[in-house]
């Protein structure tokens with residue numbers, strides 16, 4: 370059985386949909402990964418063969434003022450999961466982020482590139498990447514710019530703002546790949562089924578800016594909202610962000626055969642599905 374920790378979250382929900390009978394989800398309050406006794410109790414009772422950790426403190430700006438909570442959930446919590454999965458002989462898949470990089474490379478990041486986080490969230494996720502190594506049977510999956518049916522995300526924010534305003538200003542100097550949580554979930558399952566270990570990048574293919582992503586959302590939904598450019602510096606958020614953090618996913622394709630689809634095609638499919646669900 371594949372246990373999805375953080376199973377009520379945006380990624381966890383899609384992963385459980387795809388896993389069907391193979392999966393089981395747990396989340397707060399059934400498990401609290403910052404509490405070793407809780408992790409031990411749940412994992413020894415359920416005896417999974419694989420644990421996928423989708424639980425995280427994901428508020429990037431909130432992490433700047435809640436350093437201790439960020440380190441507890443994203444760092445220490447992963448150490449507890451690694452210790453207990455090693456004890457029970459289970460594989461641990463840890464979901465991480467492009468924010469472990471500083472965005473200064475100028476070309477897509479490969480798995481072995483040197484991390485240098487710019488913010489507390491990135492530092493805490495890097496601590497998680499290091500702590501997962503306590504279990505030799507681990508996979509680190511770095512991803513980026515997620516959206517999906519079951520959580521707050523950029524697509525939902527743009528669709529809401531687009532109803533309220535004729536004109537929006539969106540940053541155009543951060544580059545990445547918008548990634549549908551369904552496509553990421555397929556990548557995670559492919560890595561598990563191929564018996565992979567180590568670090569992998571999983572993101573939809575191609576790249577754009579947040580501004581380009583917003584334009585695509587309005588174009589695909591036929592909304593007339595105008596999208597003006599602005600810089601990251603002008604936006605002045607509490608956490609610094611990497612400017613160009615596209616992830617090279619060649620290792621994923623070489624080792625599993627799975628090739629994530631172009632981000633624009635994924636967006637189109639997501640919007641069709643969303644229209645049926647909402």
Ligand SMILES: NC(=O)c1ccc[n+]([C@@H]2O[C@H](COP(=O)([O-])OP(=O)(O)OC[C@H]3O[C@@H](n4cnc5c(N)ncnc54)[C@H](OP(=O)(O)O)[C@@H]3O)[C@@H](O)[C@H]2O)c1
Nearest residue numbers: 375377378379380397401402424425464466512513515520
């Ligand atoms: N979202 C992105 O754009 C993005 C980009 C790159 C990487 N990632 C990574 O992808 C993974 C999934 O992200 P997501 O957006 O799906 O996250 P999400 O929707 O915020 O889901 C995280 C889940 O974990 C739960 N959780 C929080 N603290 C917990 C704890 N101490 N013990 C157990 N469960 C806990 C949350 O519960 P509550 O809601 O009750 O707190 C929530 O259900 C994370 O590792 C994240 O760092 C996300």
